[in-house]
Amino acid sequence: MTGFAFPDGFVWGTATAAHQVEGGNWNNDWWDWEHNPDSGCVEPSGDTCDHYHRYRDDLDLMAELGFNAYRFSLEWSRIEPEEGEWSTAALEHYRRVCAACHERSMTPIVTFHHFSSPRWVAASGGWLEPATVDRFARFVERSAAHLGDLIGWACTINEPNIVSLMGHLAGVFPPGHRRSDERRQVNQNFIAAHRKAAEAIHAAPGTAPVGLTLAMSDYQAVEGGENYLHRIRSAHEDVFLEAVRGDDFIGVQTYSRSRIGPEGAVGPEEGVEVTTMGYEFWPEALEPTIRRAYELSGGVPVLVTENGIATPDDTRRVEYVRRALAGVRSCLADGIDVRGYVYWSSFDNFEWALGYGPEFGLVAVDRASFERRPKPSARWLGSVARANALEFQP
Numbered sequence: 001m002t003g004f005a006f007p008d009g010f011v012w013g014t015a016t017a018a019h020q021v022e023g024g025n026w027n028n029d030w031w032d033w034e035h036n037p038d039s040g041c042v043e044p045s046g047d048t049c050d051h052y053h054r055y056r057d058d059l060d061l062m063a064e065l066g067f068n069a070y071r072f073s074l075e076w077s078r079i080e081p082e083e084g085e086w087s088t089a090a091l092e093h094y095r096r097v098c099a100a101c102h103e104r105s106m107t108p109i110v111t112f113h114h115f116s117s118p119r120w121v122a123a124s125g126g127w128l129e130p131a132t133v134d135r136f137a138r139f140v141e142r143s144a145a146h147l148g149d150l151i152g153w154a155c156t157i158n159e160p161n162i163v164s165l166m167g168h169l170a171g172v173f174p175p176g177h178r179r180s181d182e183r184r185q186v187n188q189n190f191i192a193a194h195r196k197a198a199e200a201i202h203a204a205p206g207t208a209p210v211g212l213t214l215a216m217s218d219y220q221a222v223e224g225g226e227n228y229l230h231r232i233r234s235a236h237e238d239v240f241l242e243a244v245r246g247d248d249f250i251g252v253q254t255y256s257r258s259r260i261g262p263e264g265a266v267g268p269e270e271g272v273e274v275t276t277m278g279y280e281f282w283p284e285a286l287e288p289t290i291r292r293a294y295e296l297s298g299g300v301p302v303l304v305t306e307n308g309i310a311t312p313d314d315t316r317r318v319e320y321v322r323r324a325l326a327g328v329r330s331c332l333a334d335g336i337d338v339r340g341y342v343y344w345s346s347f348d349n350f351e352w353a354l355g356y357g358p359e360f361g362l363v364a365v366d367r368a369s370f371e372r373r374p375k376p377s378a379r380w381l382g383s384v385a386r387a388n389a390l391e392f393q394p
């Protein structure tokens with residue numbers, strides 16, 4: 001075995017998103033969608049992990065495990081439940097969450113938009129509507145004014161490319177459209193919203209680096225799929241990577257590879273290991289996506305804001321993360337500026353349209369008692385974080 005020490009100050013975190021863990025977020029478009037019998041959602045989110053009330057214990061646990069950062073998102077529908085009506089109580093809640101991170105020596109990584117939007121935003125056109133850009137900018141301005149001094153890293157928008165793909169082309173996220181002509185407009189609105197949000201956060205108190213987080217895949221062409229691959233990758237990823245040049249960081253979020261043939265995605269090869277999500281077990285995807293994000297963004301520092309696996313077999317989680325981290329190591333060895341690694345997810349939680357089936361968590365949560373049970377992978381990754389080092393087979 002040989003050891004590899006990560007750079008001093010390397011960020012080691014775990015991540016959640018408001019709608020997936022807080023519980024009771026009834027005033028957003030996702031709640032509506034979960035309760036729409038035609039949406040294809042397998043179950044509603046309900047109380048999920050009741051993290052809204054249990055965040056202190058949850059942060060105790062994450063700190064005890066060894067992590068030095070915690071990524072979570074603000075729920076816009078709590079902070080601005082109706083247009084122009086602001087909830088100081090909700091902003092104070094998130095201020096307490098940030099403060100609780102600092103009290104435990106964890107850096108708060110705050111996401112301003114993670115998939116869910118208030119009902120009133122959805123009712124007035126959602127992300128297809130250009131006016132949403134300014135609505136979002138106002139929300140960010142207000143929130144950053146209240147919380148900015150406590151934010152460690154600011155993620156403006158989580159995976160805008162997934163919202164436009166799943167919500168406007170595949171029809172499985174709200175608003176459930178299947179319209180290829182909408183995707184480009186939605187992406188443009190997100191990019192404009194990101195720019196305005198970044199400006200607002202920079203103008204607010206605090207010095208947090210600001211970036212966008214992007215869903216990426218290790219695209220591989222099979223049997224002449226090069227042209228198709230190029231087309232989908234540029235619409236899904238490159239348009240954003242080019243737009244974030246000059247930002248403080250780019251959040252890379254990678255789960256697997258995508259094999260692309262001349263007619264589109266061909267899926268995993270027969271007989272290979274797949275995760276509960278149906279993705280190929282391919283931890284090697286992280287390295288090429290970090291490299292690509294760094295290159296296309298013109299050398300913007302990379303924070304791995306999500307990487308993880310849905311599996312009931314926790315030993316496969318350890319293997320997955322170990323191999324993904326080997327990829328991070330090789331990027332660092334080549335001088336790529338990778339600032340940290342954040343595992344998705346802290347807890348087994350509400351996996352959007354797929355409900356509570358997929359288990360991404362380092363910590364299991366009993367659905368009836370809310371009891372938290374750390375898995376062996378939580379202890380393992382926490383000890384890597386604490387040591388800031390990992391042992392590798394030579």
Ligand code: BGC
Nearest residue numbers: 017158159162215306344351
């Ligand atoms: C999202 C998370 C989601 C995870 C696993 C990312 O696309 O940001 O909200 O749970 O992947 O599917």
